[in-house]
Amino acid sequence: xxxxxxxxxxxxxxxxxxxxxxxxxxxxxxxxxxxxxxxxxxxxxxxxxxxxxxxxxxxxxxxxxxxxxxxxxxxxxxxxxxxxxxxxxxxxxxxxxxxxxxxxxxxxxxxxxxxxxxxxxxxxxxxxxxxxxxxxxxxxxxxxxxxxxxxxxxxxxxxxxxxxxxxxxxxxxxxxxxxxxxxxxxxxxxxxxxxxxxxxxxxxxxxxxxxxxxxxxxxxxxxxxxxxxxxxxxxxxxxxxxxxxxxxxxxxxxxxxxxxxxxxxxxxxxxxxxxxxxxxxxxxxxxxxxxxxxxxxxxxxxxxxxxxxxxxxxxxxxxxxxxxxxxxxxxxxxxxxxxxxxxxxxxxxxxxxxxxxxxx
Amino acid sequence: xxxxxxxxxxxxxxxxxxxxxxxxxxxxxxxxxxxxxxxxxxxxxxxxxxxxxxxxxxxxxxxxxxxxxxxxxxxxxxxxxxxxxxxxxxxxxxxxxxxxxxxxxxxxxxxxxxxxxxxxxxxxxxxxxxxxxxxxxxxxxxxxxxxxxxxxxxxxxxxxxxxxxxxxxxxxxxxxxxxxxxxxxxxxxxxxxxxxxxxxxxxxxxxxxxxxxxxxxxxxxxxxxxxxxxxxxxxxxxxxxxxxxxxxxxxxxxxxxxxxxx
Amino acid sequence: xxxxxxxxxxxxxxxxxxxxxxxxxxxxxxxxxxxxxxxxxxxxxxxxxxxxxxxxxxxxxxxxxxxxxxxxxxxxxxxxxxxxxxxxxxxxxxxxxxxxxxxxxxxxxxxxxxxxxxxxxxxxxxxxxxxxxxxxxxxxxxxxxxxxxxxxxxxxxxxxxxxxxxxxxxxxxxxxxxxxxx
Ligand SMILES: Cc1ncc(C[n+]2csc(CCOP(=O)(O)OP(=O)(O)O)c2C)c(N)n1
Ligand code: SF4
Ligand SMILES: [Mg+2]
Numbered sequence: 087x088x089x090x091x092x093x094x095x096x097x098x099x100x101x102x103x104x105x106x107x108x109x110x111x112x113x114x115x116x117x118x119x120x121x122x123x124x125x126x127x128x129x130x131x132x133x134x135x136x137x138x139x140x141x142x143x144x145x146x147x148x149x150x151x152x153x154x155x156x157x158x159x160x161x162x163x164x165x166x167x168x169x170x171x172x173x174x175x176x177x178x179x180x181x182x183x184x185x186x187x188x189x190x191x192x193x194x195x196x197x198x199x200x201x202x203x204x205x206x207x208x209x210x211x212x213x214x215x216x217x218x219x220x221x222x223x224x225x226x227x228x229x230x231x232x233x234x235x236x237x238x239x240x241x242x243x244x245x246x247x248x249x250x251x252x253x254x255x256x257x258x259x260x261x262x263x264x265x266x267x268x269x270x271x272x273x274x275x276x277x278x279x280x281x282x283x284x285x286x287x288x289x290x291x292x293x294x295x296x297x298x299x300x301x302x303x304x305x306x307x308x309x310x311x312x313x314x315x316x317x318x319x320x321x322x323x324x325x326x327x328x329x330x331x332x333x334x335x336x337x338x339x340x341x342x343x344x345x346x347x348x349x350x351x352x353x354x355x356x357x358x359x360x361x362x363x364x365x366x367x368x369x370x371x372x373x374x375x376x377x378x379x380x381x382x383x384x385x386x387x388x389x390x391x392x393x394x395x396x397x398x399x400x401x402x403x404x405x406x407x408x409x410x411x412x413x414x415x416x417x418x419x420x421x422x423x424x425x426x427x428x429x430x431x432x433x434x435x436x437x438x439x440x441x442x443x444x445x446x
Numbered sequence: 447x448x449x450x451x452x453x454x455x456x457x458x459x460x461x462x463x464x465x466x467x468x469x470x471x472x473x474x475x476x477x478x479x480x481x482x483x484x485x486x487x488x489x490x491x492x493x494x495x496x497x498x499x500x501x502x503x504x505x506x507x508x509x510x511x512x513x514x515x516x517x518x519x520x521x522x523x524x525x526x527x528x529x530x531x532x533x534x535x536x537x538x539x540x541x542x543x544x545x546x547x548x549x550x551x552x553x554x555x556x557x558x559x560x561x562x563x564x565x566x567x568x569x570x571x572x573x574x575x576x577x578x579x580x581x582x583x584x585x586x587x588x589x590x591x592x593x594x595x596x597x598x599x600x601x602x603x604x605x606x607x608x609x610x611x612x613x614x615x616x617x618x619x620x621x622x623x624x625x626x627x628x629x630x631x632x633x634x635x636x637x638x639x640x641x642x643x644x645x646x647x648x649x650x651x652x653x654x655x656x657x658x659x660x661x662x663x664x665x666x667x668x669x670x671x672x673x674x675x676x677x678x679x680x681x682x683x684x685x686x687x688x689x690x691x692x693x694x695x696x697x698x699x700x701x702x703x704x705x706x707x708x
Numbered sequence: 709x710x711x712x713x714x715x716x717x718x719x720x721x722x723x724x725x726x727x728x729x730x731x732x733x734x735x736x737x738x739x740x741x742x743x744x745x746x747x748x749x750x751x752x753x754x755x756x757x758x759x760x761x762x763x764x765x766x767x768x769x770x771x772x773x774x775x776x777x778x779x780x781x782x783x784x785x786x787x788x789x790x791x792x793x794x795x796x797x798x799x800x801x802x803x804x805x806x807x808x809x810x811x812x813x814x815x816x817x818x819x820x821x822x823x824x825x826x827x828x829x830x831x832x833x834x835x836x837x838x839x840x841x842x843x844x845x846x847x848x849x850x851x852x853x854x855x856x857x858x859x860x861x862x863x864x865x866x867x868x869x870x871x872x873x874x875x876x877x878x879x880x881x882x883x884x885x886x887x888x889x890x
Contacts, residue, residue: 115589144558265743356768
């Protein structure tokens with residue numbers, strides 16, 4: 087078993103980055119995720135693994151530093167919170183268009199605008215439906231514990247490189263700021279330059295005489311060529327949708343009613359589930375782990391015995407649209423949310439379930 | 447001895463100092479000893495004395511002074527991090543008769559907002575800019591700023607700023623002074639009564655220039671403390687500032703009436 | 709067994725680190741733990757609080773609205789959290805600076821005057837350990853040897869010579885805590 091530590095979610099991101107053999111982290115401070123770069127700076131990763139950590143002048147610069155380094159086949163990442171992630175969206179669109187692997191972490195806070203620094207899940211649309219311009223998708227993972235903050239760094243890089251696609255960890259102030267036990271995975275060495283050249287023959291590592299030059303771009307002046315690029319992207323996205331969906335089903339086998347939630351909300355919903363089960367209510371919880379690709383099929387499969395679904399999110403209702411698309415009107419789907427950094431209680435969720443779904 | 451009653455003391459003839467009505471009665475959210483509050487007061491006193499209250503529009507940044515609009519009794523708008531000069535340009539170009547000023551910290555003005563800062567000055571907008579340089583990101587808990595001194599510790603330079611890895615402290619005021627679009631550029635402080643008097647004079651000039659349409663930005667840097675971010679007691683922070691910040695960021699005018707003086 | 713605790717007071721009183729030591733102690737006795745702080749600018753000199761959960765089972769929500777135990781170190785926190793103690797639960801407070809004492813009759817109330825005691829002992833830095841000692845007396849959830857192990861794990865090496873003082877403070881807290889009848 088790996089090393090056991092008590093850590094904040096944000097610190098776990100930093101430690102996992104070092105252990106995952108990440109080559110570089112570029113970021114700019116913002117609450118509630120500044121501990122990521124603070125932890126990295128204190129750990130001196132340049133001495134531990136040779137990893138580069140740089141505080142950029144802005145998020146625009148951070149994401150473009152990522153764009154540059156990712157093009158050379160290096161493992162690179164950034165992290166921020168909502169307002170900073172908005173600034174990164176142009177860069178993400180370029181990265182997706184150029185089909186480059188990289189990892190972004192968004193420790194979401196309440197919006198829109200400067201909003202609050204308290205936890206929120208209101209960036210679901212931005213993360214899963216584009217955010218930047220053009221027809222692209224990001225792989226989006228939603229950790230619900232400090233353990234998953236660490237584990238998903240490794241997973242996100244695996245997926246990003248497997249599909250040459252940006253991957254995002256969509257977290258929030260609860261998971262970022264809280265401390266829990268975490269079992270750290272064993273360190274993976276950083277790739278050597280030779281390994282990178284071999285593994286990523288597309289990367290701009292310097293043109294040897296015996297290969298064609300590599301160009302990293304998202305530009306196609308000819309629309310029919312651009313359409314081919316789009317078709318290639320869409321085919322890739324279809325494969326991801328088919329193969330990479332992840333979710334956790336809790337007490338779903340005999341569930342009459344279902345809560346769908348992700349991240350910190352799933353933790354709170356789990357407490358609601360415990361209370362409900364103690365009262366004899368046959369409630370299940372489907373926790374989405376990949377938000378894109380979304381567990382559409384997995385939800386649909388439960389409709390044989392589930393009579394009604396409550397989606398809970400710390401937003402005005404974003405993921406609920408995907409739940410409704412999955413359900414296609416076959417059962418009643420209701421929504422409950424809090425906004426702006428406010429958080430519901432398990433009792434509150436249960437009350438809504440009883441009123442809107444069970445019909446008490 | 448007769449009882450001392452508050453009502454006997456609070457009388458017009460005993461008045462030695464009066465807060466400008468352009469500061470609201472809200473309790474300042476700044477740490478005790480922080481320079482932001484003094485800087486706010488000086489700006490509002492100048493706006494009051496020049497009779498500008500009804501035509502002034504202020505832009506607050508993202509930083510500790512994001513809530514400046516709670517304290518300044520004028521119309522204000524809150525910008526995205528670093529973008530205050532762009533907002534100010536939009537306002538001044540569409541309301542040329544209004545007095546427009548920006549108020550920004552070092553992270554806001556000299557890191558994320560560098561492009562806006564350089565270009566507002568390069569365009570020579572007829573604006574007043576106030577720049578609070580405390581060498582740190584106060585709001586977010588003491589991270590390194592572009593103006594953090596070499597060797598200075600912060601939460602993202604925990605072993606001291608290593609200029610080879612993190613770059614050099616940036617003298618943004620010196621940079622903008624070289625641009626033809628700035629008309630008045632000065633560096634001040636607000637940590638002693640004498641410094642406060644000088645700073646107020648500079649702020650006044652910066653607003654008068656705008657009123658008189660001298661053409662160009664009037665730019666006032668205020669070197670200030672951040673005792674929380676520096677992890678010092680307020681008085682120690684002021685001493686530290688005198689001994690370490692002022693030698694690197696020397697006080698005084700750099701450009702007056704469009705001409706470099708230093 | 710699950711113990712859900714809120715610790716609340718001023719920033720600088722060691723509220724967060726006390727929670728951290730509790731969490732570490734839980735780990736030392738193989739429990740699941742979570743530590744969720746209030747965060748943000750209000751912590752600059754203002755109020756600070758942290759929710760700590762120690763449990764033998766997987767912890768669901770790290771955010772709570774009702775607590776088994778509330779440890780309260782200033783008046784604002786008293787006003788905010790006295791109503792959040794579960795009926796039959798425990799409220800522990802330091803009387804220093806408290807103007808409105810707790811009054812609920814359906815909970816157990818204890819007073820530990822740790823601030824005064826710390827000054828008397830000349831150990832003002834580990835005031836929070838006196839409070840912790842009081843808590844450990846009333847609620848023997850974490851064992852002393854595990855707290856010491858937790859301290860060793862959470863304190864940087866250069867502070868390990870302070871551990872005996874910490875232990876002394878904990879033991880003192882166990883002695884001076886008193887039940888209050890309302
Ligand atoms: C786009 C974006 N990135 C980051 C932040 C987080 N943030 C808020 S204030 C601040 C820096 C504040 O420092 P400074 O401008 O020096 O002002 P001070 O608080 O020191 O007065 C940062 C990075 C943000 N609000 N928006
Ligand atoms: S953190 Fe620093 S800049 Fe902000 S209010 Fe406190 S002293 Fe002033
Ligand atoms: Mg600053």
